[in-house]
Amino acid sequence: MSDPILTVTGLKKTFDLSQPFLTRLTQGGGRKYVHAVDGVDFTIPRGTTLSLVGESGCGKSTVAKLLMGLTQPSAGSIRFDGHELAGTRAGQPPAVRRRMQMIFQDPYASLNPRWRVARIIGEPMKSFGTHPDPVARRKEVDRLLEFVGLSAADGEKFPHEFSGGQRQRISIARAISTKPEFLVCDEPTSALDVSVQAQILNLMRELQRELGLTYLFISHDLAVVNYISDQIGVMYLGLLVELAPADRIFAAPQHPYTRLLLDTVPDITMAHRDMDRPAGEVPNPITPPTGCHFHPRCPLANDRCRSEAPAFRTRGDSHVRCHAVEEGRTDPMPLRKAG
Amino acid sequence: MTLLTVENLTVAFPGRHGTVNAIEDVSLSISPGEILGMVGESGAGKSMTGAAIIGLIEPPGRIAAGEIRLEGQRIDTLRPDEMCRIRGRRIGAIFQDPLTSLNPVLTVGEQLIETIQTHLKLPKDEARARAIDWLRRVGIPAPEARIDTYPHQYSGGMRQRVVIALALCAEPRLVIADEPTTALDVSVQAQIIALLRKLARETGVAVILVTHDMGVIAETADRVAVMYAGRIVEVGSVAEVLTAPRHPYTRGLMASIPRIGARPDVLPQIEGAMPRPHARPAGCAFAPRCPVRIDICSQTRPDLTGHATRSVACHLSKEVPA
Numbered sequence: 001m002s003d004p005i006l007t008v009t010g011l012k013k014t015f016d017l018s019q020p021f022l023t024r025l026t027q028g029g030g031r032k033y034v035h036a037v038d039g040v041d042f043t044i045p046r047g048t049t050l051s052l053v054g055e056s057g058c059g060k061s062t063v064a065k066l067l068m069g070l071t072q073p074s075a076g077s078i079r080f081d082g083h084e085l086a087g088t089r090a091g092q093p094p095a096v097r098r099r100m101q102m103i104f105q106d107p108y109a110s111l112n113p114r115w116r117v118a119r120i121i122g123e124p125m126k127s128f129g130t131h132p133d134p135v136a137r138r139k140e141v142d143r144l145l146e147f148v149g150l151s152a153a154d155g156e157k158f159p160h161e162f163s164g165g166q167r168q169r170i171s172i173a174r175a176i177s178t179k180p181e182f183l184v185c186d187e188p189t190s191a192l193d194v195s196v197q198a199q200i201l202n203l204m205r206e207l208q209r210e211l212g213l214t215y216l217f218i219s220h221d222l223a224v225v226n227y228i229s230d231q232i233g234v235m236y237l238g239l240l241v242e243l244a245p246a247d248r249i250f251a252a253p254q255h256p257y258t259r260l261l262l263d264t265v266p267d268i269t270m271a272h273r274d275m276d277r278p279a280g281e282v283p284n285p286i287t288p289p290t291g292c293h294f295h296p297r298c299p300l301a302n303d304r305c306r307s308e309a310p311a312f313r314t315r316g317d318s319h320v321r322c323h324a325v326e327e328g329r330t331d332p333m334p335l336r337k338a339g
Numbered sequence: 340m341t342l343l344t345v346e347n348l349t350v351a352f353p354g355r356h357g358t359v360n361a362i363e364d365v366s367l368s369i370s371p372g373e374i375l376g377m378v379g380e381s382g383a384g385k386s387m388t389g390a391a392i393i394g395l396i397e398p399p400g401r402i403a404a405g406e407i408r409l410e411g412q413r414i415d416t417l418r419p420d421e422m423c424r425i426r427g428r429r430i431g432a433i434f435q436d437p438l439t440s441l442n443p444v445l446t447v448g449e450q451l452i453e454t455i456q457t458h459l460k461l462p463k464d465e466a467r468a469r470a471i472d473w474l475r476r477v478g479i480p481a482p483e484a485r486i487d488t489y490p491h492q493y494s495g496g497m498r499q500r501v502v503i504a505l506a507l508c509a510e511p512r513l514v515i516a517d518e519p520t521t522a523l524d525v526s527v528q529a530q531i532i533a534l535l536r537k538l539a540r541e542t543g544v545a546v547i548l549v550t551h552d553m554g555v556i557a558e559t560a561d562r563v564a565v566m567y568a569g570r571i572v573e574v575g576s577v578a579e580v581l582t583a584p585r586h587p588y589t590r591g592l593m594a595s596i597p598r599i600g601a602r603p604d605v606l607p608q609i610e611g612a613m614p615r616p617h618a619r620p621a622g623c624a625f626a627p628r629c630p631v632r633i634d635i636c637s638q639t640r641p642d643l644t645g646h647a648t649r650s651v652a653c654h655l656s657k658e659v660p661a
């Protein structure tokens with residue numbers, strides 16, 4: 001892996017959910033913490049895509065917010081092209097933050113409804129000072145609108161005049177307006193219909209090819225992730241449990257949780273597959289299970305798993321956090337039986 | 340024997356641009372124990388079709404044409420109080436967000452018992468026994484202990500199971516499930532899908548499953564109806580429609596879905612967007628986006644032709660074998 005643009009090491013974020021001190025004193029009850037992100041390491045080479053997948057609440061969006069400086073890490077390092085960003089806030093320092101932008105899941109909530117589209121797209125260029133001259137800025141907005149498949153005249157309209165897919169194009173135009181090199185995309189197509197999703201995914205791939213962008217991509221749809229990613233990181237309760245090249249994850253998943261995820265994706269080629277096998281529920285992140293967090297749902301769990309947390313072990317360009325994989329106790333599980 | 344038939348149903352809303360038809364000329368049927376999937380883009384008319392069947396179209400919307408029959412009885416012309424009795428007792432509903440379907444200040448047991456008592460006229464202790472039994476059937480562990488707790492004490496997946504139990508406990512003949520798994524995680528979603536299928540098999544309840552997720556349809560439904568711009572454009576068995584779609588829209592849709600395995604450089608995409616109801620073109624509503632349209636397409640609207648197990652609304656598919 002050459003030329004990393006982003007390296008994350010030991011990244012942690014703990015939220016304090018405790019009642020105020022006095023309430024705890026009068027009503028009892030201790031401090032409560034959620035380890036939303038509990039020590040995550042990854043590297044993204046320039047011009048490639050790393051995707052994070054995992055069940056709701058496992059910490060994907062928290063990683064995204066930490067990278068963007070929207071929330072501050074409890075520990076760890078975020079190095080972006082040689083600059084340490086842990087501890088700095090969104091927009092700071094401008095010369096570095098200009099090069100990182102974010103696209104959100106809900107393309108409506110993230111666009112100011114009272115601003116015309118041209119102003120929405122031009123705002124980052126103004127605040128980062130890349131296009132201080134209004135006339136030049138407007139010209140650039142028109143170019144961006146056409147670049148993402150809208151028309152220059154659309155700049156005069158308001159967000160509510162657009163469909164979901166068109167609004168996501170506007171978000172993308174805004175995100176690329178400061179010529180960033182790195183985009184964090186948190187579920188950018190989850191609110192869209194499949195036919196619109198294809199249009200947006202194609203646009204994102206095209207932008208990556210033309211502008212050399214690097215993506216951190218978050219999605220719960222494994223087929224989407226398969227299409228867009230070079231590397232895939234599987235998260236479970238604040239930890240990466242497997243990180244590997246995309247084709248490897250799908251062809252030879254190692255971690256039992258990765259296998260469970262792949263096994264339960266509804267699939268258009270798998271009519272009436274027998275899924276009556278219980279998959280278990282996501283445990284409470286405030287009191288995660290001891291040892292390996294996944295042990296209550298894991299078919300391979302043993303006493304060691306219940307007491308000792310597995311380490312994130314590296315083998316070639318794959319990383320897995322599992323005792324059974326380390327001990328060679330996993331049988332090469334066949335991916336889905338055809339139904 | 341068919342349980343429900345919908346014939347030439349049109350739902351109209353008065354609006355700024357005159358009256359618009361949210362759905363037009365929709366016909367479908369479903370048999371006991373069958374799961375009929377309904378797919379299509381947002382705004383295609385899936386929820387509206389479901390709302391018409393359970394008699395919950397919001398005024399000023401109204402059924403402008405067509406009829407709906409449940410076990411032979413016409414239900415679209417019933418008075419609101421008569422329809423209210425059918426809802427819950429003979430037709431149940433499951434909606435996307437489990438929290439809005441459950442009452443937060445009542446225990447799960449109170450809600451189930453009330454529904455069972457209202458519709459099945461059972462004494463309290465028998466209703467309670469049934470409620471526990473339903474919780475067990477939908478896979479809630481230790482239902483005797485759980486029944487007296489509140490919805491917020493359940494996880495998202497468990498709440499959605501409770502909603503399913505609530506929709507089924509009055510033993511309806513038909514359940515309309517509108518995006519029942521969209522808010523859930525894939526692993527929980529898989530459990531809910533398996534549950535719906537098991538219940539259809541065991542109890543003979545028929546399910547209309549509305550979703551925009553083709554994977555869910557493939558794994559759950561027996562037949563699928565594809566909607567576009569207010570109309571059903573294709574109906575058939577899941578295997579046929581998903582692996583050999585005939586309508587150009589269904590073909591485009593299937594091709595645009597990313598798959599696990601194949602990693603093409605570019606996903607096939609349908610250009611453009613579905614027209615809003617007031618801007619639907621004359622002729623075939625898909626014509627402006629259709630890669631294979633012919634002259635007649637922009638003049639004459641193609642009818643849905645074929646039979647219950649395979650029909651298509653496209654001028655190029657007239658030769659569908661019967």
Ligand SMILES: Nc1ncnc2c1ncn2[C@@H]1O[C@H](COP(=O)(O)OP(=O)(O)OP(=O)(O)O)[C@@H](O)[C@H]1O
Pocket residue numbers: 015016017034035036054055056057058059060061062063220285
């Ligand atoms: N501001 C906050 N205060 C307290 N807890 C939080 C906060 N933000 C997130 N959490 C908790 O941190 C954990 C991770 O949340 P996060 O939003 O990163 O999940 P996610 O993986 O993005 O899930 P989803 O797929 O549902 O978007 C969850 O347990 C969540 O409840």
Ligand SMILES: Nc1ncnc2c1ncn2[C@@H]1O[C@H](COP(=O)(O)OP(=O)(O)O)[C@@H](O)[C@H]1O
Pocket residue numbers: 352360361362379380381382383384385386387388397400615616
């Ligand atoms: N209250 C309403 N008034 C007018 N039109 C409506 C109303 N509700 C829905 N519609 C229209 O009816 C059509 C079908 O909507 P709906 O059934 O909700 O679609 P779906 O469930 O397939 O996303 C859409 O064009 C929508 O704009």
Ligand code: SF4
Pocket residue numbers: 255256257292293294295298299300301302305310321322323324325
């Ligand atoms: S460490 Fe043990 S419990 Fe955890 S995933 Fe591996 S085998 Fe399962």
Ligand code: SF4
Pocket residue numbers: 586587588623624625626627629630631632633636641652653654655
């Ligand atoms: S009727 Fe014509 S325009 Fe419509 S889908 Fe068929 S070929 Fe295409």
Ligand SMILES: [Mg+2]
Pocket residue numbers: 060061062
């Ligand atoms: Mg999130």
Ligand SMILES: [Mg+2]
Pocket residue numbers: 385386387517
């Ligand atoms: Mg709907």
